Amino acid sequence: MTTLDALHEAIDSLKTAGIETAVTDAEWLLEDVVSLLRHQLYLQNRPLTDKEIIRYRTSIKRRCNHEPIAYIIGSKTFLDWEFVVDTQVLIPRWETEVLVNEVCKHSCQGWGVGIEIGTGSGVIAISLAKILPHIKIYATDISPAAIKIARLNAERLGMSDRIVFIQGDMFSVLSGLGLEGSVDFIVSNPPYILSKEMKSLPQDVRDFEPKEALDGGEDGLDYYRKIISNAPNYLVPEGYLTFEIGLSQAKSVKELMQECFFNIQIINDLCQRERVVLGQVRRMCSLD
């Protein structure tokens, strides 16, 4: 069996299983198994070893079951870096790159410390540490498994000494570190799906990604409320709070922020959907 034969067989199986992206998925998974670039799969058309055939068929079977590619190959590219992922963490989304870019746009030389709430695989904290070489980040997540993966990613990307990963519930594990009133920015891509919409998510997401990373409570805003009420205790006056948000949440999140934040901005993603909300904490709300 050559690479082309394997591709044809895989594309047939994926199409039968109702996978819409059958061709690109088949190519992607084969690239991973045989360590060739996409065009080489076609140009070299080399025979597969028995081991490669077994591995490829196993991958295709998992994909036919709607498991996301990132979990099958165990990694996902985000901005310029490759992150290790498994089913204990959300797969990094390109939309989240907008969030990272916005934090960077508002950063300044004077920035020293940031917080990320709900770090998952660590993509946001690690990308920010890469782009802003002068900052230190405290990143929390309630899931011990997520913290383990985030630490692994930070180590692989050489950012371990710049990020402190702490397992625990949101801000609770940050008290006692002397961070109150001294943090320049807080960033989060919290769970924001409405509980009642969880069961109508695409099968790839619903059956494989961690529910705790997705479910934002009855109106999807549970975590925004908690973060918005805690953030002022940590931020320096006029420090930034930046969120990723779900569809149609911009207005509600803005309203929640209005009491203690000013200069609130809503930023669209590349599909022109409202994706990021950010604001600066009012002096009267922050610990001076």
Ligand code: GLN
């Ligand atoms: N911060 C991680 C990400 O953006 C995880 C977010 C989450 O689990 N809700 O991918």
